[in-house]
Amino acid sequence: MTEQRVHRRLAAILAADVVGYSALMERAEEATYAEFERLKRELIGPCLSRHEGRLIKTTGDGALAEFASPLAAMRCAMEMQDHLASGSSPLRLRLGLNIGDVIVGQDGDLYGDGTNIAVRLEGIADPGGILISEKVYNEVEGKLDAGFEDRGEQQLKNISKPVRAYAVRAGPCSELSERISPAPPLPDKPSIADPAFTVSAWIARSGQTKSKFLIEGLRKAGLPE
DSSP, rough: OOOOOOOOOEEEEEEETTHHHHHHHHHHHHHHHHHHHIIIIIIHHHHHHTTTTTTEEEEEEEEEEEEEEEEHHHHHHHHHHHHHHHHHOOEEEEEEEEEEEEEEOOOOOSSSSHHHEEEEEEHSSSEEEEEEHHHHHHTTTTSSSEEEEEEEOOOOOTTTSOOEHHHHHHHHHHHHHHTTTTOOTTTTTTTTTTTOOOOOHHHHHOOOOOOOOHHHHHTTTOOOO
């Protein structure tokens, strides 16, 4: 009996998952289900098509896709997150990206560490964020209007070797860092953990011009209002 040959290929994998899906379903089951179905139909599907991605499968609260190019996968991921950040959808996604050699199943599904790492990275990504492996970082760094935050070696579930991960910061976030850095230091150098250290206090004491852009950036940095 002839042994069936295992088909493999190199692929960039994008894993997506809805943040807090179970809690959202508990509060508003039908509305949450309908909204995610709409996002799959109006955002995820068209975005994959524009960037030549292939939808591998969807789950109740997530999706898995492959791309021939890590750059295309990154552009698709950034487009989806930008759309959600500027839109009115109550849903947010976590995205994880990896490049790896994968096994192609007869059903078109992909198997192996290449896929598993993308899924694990998605699981520890920031809400509304993108977390990529070092392999993806090496391919896309300098080719996109994005900055990257080194998250160090991550020990991922059921992955034997640690994986170095990078959080993606879109262009405006990089611009925000440049705007904030020249600000004069605060006299007593308070910590953002100090309850008295708020967005309004930072602006007042640093002499910065109060703007929607600055306020939103400081909120994202973890400062209370």
